[in-house]
Amino acid sequence: MWPNGSSPGPCFRPMNITLQERRLIASPWFAASFCVLGLGSNLLALSVLARAPSPRSSFLTLLCGLVLTDFLGLLVTGAIVASQHAALLVWQAADPGCRLCRFMGVAMVFFGLCPLLLGAAMASERYVGITRPFWRPSATWRRAWATVGLVWLAALALGLLPLLGLGRYTVQYPGSWCFLTLGARRGDAAxxxxxxxxxxxxxxxxxxxxxxxxxxxxxVYHDREAGRQRPRDGEVEMMVQLVGIMVVATVCWMPLLVFIAQTVLRTPPVMSPSGQLLRATEHQLLIYLRVATWNQILDPWVYILFRRSVLRRLHPRLSSRFQALSLHPPPAEATLNGP
Incomplete structure (x- = not known):
């Protein structure tokens, strides 16, 4: 339904929502609280990263890029969503030309893909560092930031494709956000x-x-000869954090990615010729999007909580376990100091 009977712009589709429902769910407090929680979590992680013993290591640099991306993503998209809730979800009144919708669509794709691509980049860095340590003698924090920049460029290039004619960004239920269109048109499906x-x-x-x-x-842990070559406790700690980031990304994002692929390939098409989606499909998309957004909130807590210093405070017996995982038994009088 269109407000006031006005003709829709290119980013507007008929939506299964009544004016009464719009008023019931238009409170900005939930969106604002969700955004503040995420921003606070990422700011805390950035402050912890700034005090890390080796802030310029490749892994921590990539992790810093991930947390910074999550922070900016929540700031940009959260501000738009909260403002649209405050405007009673009447997007057409605030953005009749669809410029804000296109901007948010690009931002949603960009900040959605960046954490996944950065997770793959971090996994590649750890893979080379652990299995081929002599292949990367020149790996520096500058190269790591260059990798972050390349990831940003790749995600931005993909996000700009609808502005160049491949696909469309449209307002999604309940009228507070814009995203790619789950239609059967060739460009939308592609x-x-x-x-x-x-x-x-x-x-x-x-x-x-x-x-x-x-x-x-x-x-290597079971190979004592290789284990005596160098300490591995830092590598174990980084792998624990990286596996945690991977699990969070998988749980948060895979339902949405699978849902998008299934919807655009479904026969007969889920979207009607007028651009209207089934009510159940709109609700599912909103739920999966909210689950995916939790990735930006949980990422920083994986690093904050899965550090040796924090784990030892929660469970002092873990100190001896980390000593065993170091693969390089320290002298009896030495103590382990986590970051």
């Missing part, structure tokens, strides 16, 4: 599949590389 495929490949690559890295560390 862009939806491209987004879902790239995200799924990133998650799959992270899983594969992290599995190999973990298996390699376990083998």
């Amino acid at each position: 862009f939806g599949l491209l987004f879902a495929l790239l995200g799924s490949v990133s998650v799959g690559l992270s899983f594969l590389l992290n599995t190999v890295s973990v298996v390699t560390l376990c083998r």
